[in-house]
Amino acid sequence: MSINSLTIDQAPFQNSFVEEMRGEASFDKRPRAVPGYLYSRVTPTPVADPRLLAWSDDLAAYLGLARPAERGPAVDALAGNLVTGSMKPFAARYGGHQFGSWAGQLGDGRAISLGEVTATDGTPWEIQLKGAGPTPYSRRADGRAVLRSSLREFLCSEAMHYLGVPTTRALSLVSTGDKVVRDMFYNGNPQAEPGAIVARVAPTFVRFGNFQMMASAAELDNLRDLAAYVIRRYYHELGEPSEEVYVRWFEEICRRTAVMIAHWMSVGFVHGVMNTDNMSILGLTIDYGPYGWLEPYDPDWTPNTTDFGSRRYAYGQQPNVGLWNLWQLARALAHLIPDPELLRPGLDLYSATFEQTRHEMMLRKLGLTNLQPEEDKALFEALHEALGESEVDMTLFFRRLSHTVPAVLANPDSAEAAWGEVLAAATYSASAEEETQLRQWLGRYLVRLQQETAAPEAIREMMLGANPKYVLRNYLAQQAIEAAEAGDLSVLNRLMEVLKTPFAEQPEHEELAAKRPDWAREKPGCATLSCSS
Template sequence: MANYHPLVITNRFAQLPACFYRDVTPQPLDNTRWVMWNSTLAIQFGLPENAPLGELKQQLSGEVEHPQFSPLAMKYAGHQFGVYNPDLGDGRGLLLGELTDAKGSVFDLHLKGAGLTPYSRMGDGRAVLRSTIREYLCSEAMAGLGIATTRALGMLVSDTPVYREKQERGALLLRMAESHVRFGHFEYLFYTNQLAELKLLADKVIEWYWPQLAQAENPYIAMFEQVVDTTALMIAQWQAVGFCHGVMNTDNMSIIGQTFDYGPFAFLDDYDPSYICNHSDYQGRYAFNRQPSIALWNLSALGHALSAIIDKSDIEQQLAQYEIKLQQYYSRQMRAKLGLNTTLEEDGEFFVSLFELLEKTHVDYPRFMRELSNLDHQSPSNVIDLFVDRDSAKTWLERYLLRASKEVDENGNSITAKQRCEQMRKVNPKYVFRNYLAQQAIDKAERGDFSEVQTLAKLLAAPYDEHSKYESYDKLPPEWGKGMEISCSS
């Protein structure tokens, strides 16, 4: 077995009362083998740099019992497409335990696709290869973009058949997260009148994730304030990079503001604010431009559940801060992407004109932002050529360059185009998760070739780098690859 230091494993959630979860033994898949292993993340927690074999591989895949793991399925509820559903919980994933790294950071280790649980409802408790690949790639892409997210430690494929629209192969994802506590955990306890347990969970959230809040005048108000803040930051980041979650149910909302539960998701190709990536979202509830308001709706649902321990007026006061915080975070994100860090009176109208132009012309959003970042060494025509309406693009670009020329540093010195663009290239990725690239990688993987998955994982983990060897992955998507709708079936 490869050398690694002993794992530091805890089971804090397993110490909670029985109403929070059910103990479940993973149901092994047939002939599992590693197809991805996140070496960088593994080393952080003392795991082998290379995908482990032998007993450790069997333990991580649920084939044999690890003496320190306590596999469990969490119980929670949630609002799904705005309708409360009390019958939710981990239907195909198990919390194995928690790993602690050398710095003392604690992450949940979660095995997705581990088989039936008491909360599987009509499902089979399995995950298929295509959805597992998508979650692996996108969670690492979000981490590469600097957005709070769950992470992917490893992925295994098997010979076990799983039936969706067609027969597929069962797969396993080892997911790591600082927390798997969801808004829906508090909703479940509130609506079942388990108020002592709700208070206990709030105490544990404070103890585990924000211990400094225990000293606040009212720790529960301070906790809700923190949830509002981290959620506002996450949504601002999603909107700035063009990420569409697709299923923003309250049971898919992390209590600590991490991007969570990758199902039908997408990044914008052509700029379309009303884009719907989930083909099951018939009403467009989770369209891209509705994500900010839906997050507030979800926070309100959480606030209602927390009314058992927080006064309604205090909840409303914190909710009133959401849009203010969201606008502040979003403005900061977009100013960095455009290299306009100073604030001028003209900026409000200027930003409006930009998004009107992007929406009118449906220009490729990530490419547009990256080309703006390259104006220090490339021709302005690289930006203008992205637009069908070249005259409008040229007019806007001239205005942008005039506005950018007014940028100064903290000492009042003019910022050069090179200085501005160097900073912009640190926040405008060259490589983004494109659904058509992911689908091509999935098609190859289903034939046993994981080379494209590995290449995409490499590029998405360092999306701001040039990666000159892989510049073909920076191409604009073909028409058939734009605006793809993704199924919930996984």
């Protein structure tokens, strides 16, 4: 039997984290403090009637896994009903800052890792079931997840991958046949909702909070062991762990995190809950909860109702929060080196990398190749200010601009009318006065474009490759959720296929590129969400 014919229940699992790190193996699921350990062995809690709802064919092919039947042993494994002989399931212990305050022990309260499978290129990838039942880290929760949040995580993990954003992945979405009670907006209105489990995949799910927990608890041996594990497995090019390597490692974490957040900003993605326990040590987008895309462009917008008071995790704050979170990680890693000041250059590298990466992405989004660093920086800053003055859909604006540039370059006298068409297509409800600043910027942009030596069509192609037509707007995800709850998976399947090629025109799916309709402006799940699962 070739590896490509194996379903997940047949695949051999490795268990590096369990075998190399210090953990407890009591299998006691009672919520409690777990001092002295990096994880707890725990088994998923079986569900009533697991059924496969969605599957990532591309990821499965890379992992060497065959698509399973709708029901059967493989789906039992993806739901936590079947633990094979080579799996050693565990829940990790970590802490973190939540909305800027230290929260103490958190840990995998509803995520259980099965172990690692080896991909077709020889790389081990960890498979984790989110919503698989209680663990010692569940606190007062039930360890479950509902269909709406699981479907959103499944879709967004894969959509971000196809956008080119560093991210964890999702292999499957399985309904459980059980009901889960959730108060969606914490307003005293709990309801029973269909349960689901998403199998998410990453090289590792270790996060900033794992290191913070060990440092906070003064478990320095665990801190050192965890750092060595991560370096040897995921940063092996840096060499064997040492004080010098710890410094270089932190710099690389800072660089990767900067690149990730620059990608978020480039496509208008808002994570919504950038707590330090939701920050991957590999610089991957992790923990898709109350996320969203800018519609319209508003630097102060957050999709997270829990964050409405401070807007700490708003779109425009994400670069600063990334730096703050890295500073908290540095405080934990400072226990490994003689002089904590040696970590400061990593923070400087974060800022420099973010600015450089975002600048390069903006050049591509606007089709600029003849570099004029200072002039272009001022042009970009003016654009963000102008976009903030108008109710412009960020995705639509850049996509329409991409198509318009060749015609405007061929006939500059047509620019005013062409810009008007772009704004008409991309604007929600801005007045002519509110559009004035953006129209002025477009005139400035045309002057800059006319300094380019590339052919107009080449500029257009560059822009189309940097400005997606299709993103996972919240109202689209909500439509897929409502259809799936009613037993119709066609909306989910269609959306998944379209999001695999977000930069392609796909004219037969044009309505999925439309700006948010009026009915979705205030509809729960379409504009705002909570941290509730």
